[in-house]
Amino acid sequence: MTTHTVYVLLGANLGDRAATLHRALEHIRTDLGPVLQQSALYETAAWGVTDQPVFLNQVLKVLSVFPPDEMLEKTQAIENRLGRIRRERWGSRVIDIDLLYVDQLVQQTDTLTLPHPFLHERRFTLVPLAEIAPDFVHPVFQKTNAQLLAECADTGEVSKWLG
Known part of the structure; x- marks a missing residue:
């Protein structure tokens, strides 16, 4: 059975954000696989x-045996379980779970693009990602997460959340 290293971004801006992220992490641990690392929580300006x-955003490093399309189904089911309602693109939400990387896989289907197509443009993704995986190389741009963060033009506020 193939095991994948997966980087997942969690985000929430409605309700008890920290509690929701914690519940999402627990569901990911149960439904997707063991969480090997987790970034700090970051309070971030809305984007889009x-x-x-x-x-509040957080990046997790997860070990999973599922193929990427099944990972997407599982993360969307977790979002639904936690009360996500899809109203507008990039709008407010109780929870958002994005697959950032699955190993070094480059894939584009109708439902899933890997690596995540906007990760290099978003400080709210790159700051927590570079915290736990600074040397991971983006398979398309051939740059580390730390390099992508240093070159990111996004000026959105990202700061460690002190709770």
Whole structure:
């Protein structure tokens, strides 16, 4: 059985954000596989649609035996279980779970693009990602997460959440 190293981004800006991220982590541990590492929680400015509450974000490193399309199904089921309602793209949400990387896989289907197509443009993704995987090399750009963060043009506020 093939085991995959997966980097997952969690985000929430409605309700008890920290509790929701913790519940999402527990569901990921149960449904996807063991969580090997987790970043700190970061409070981040909204991206895309900026007129909304600030987010809490966290990146997890997970070991999973599932193929990427099944990982996506499982993470979307977790979002649904935690009360996610999809209203508008990049809008407010109780929970968002994004697959950032699955190993060094490069894939584009109707439902899933790997690596995540916007990860290199978003400080709220790169800051926690570079915290736990600074030397991981993006399979398309051939740059580390630390390099992508250093070159990122996004000026959105990202700061460690002190709770």
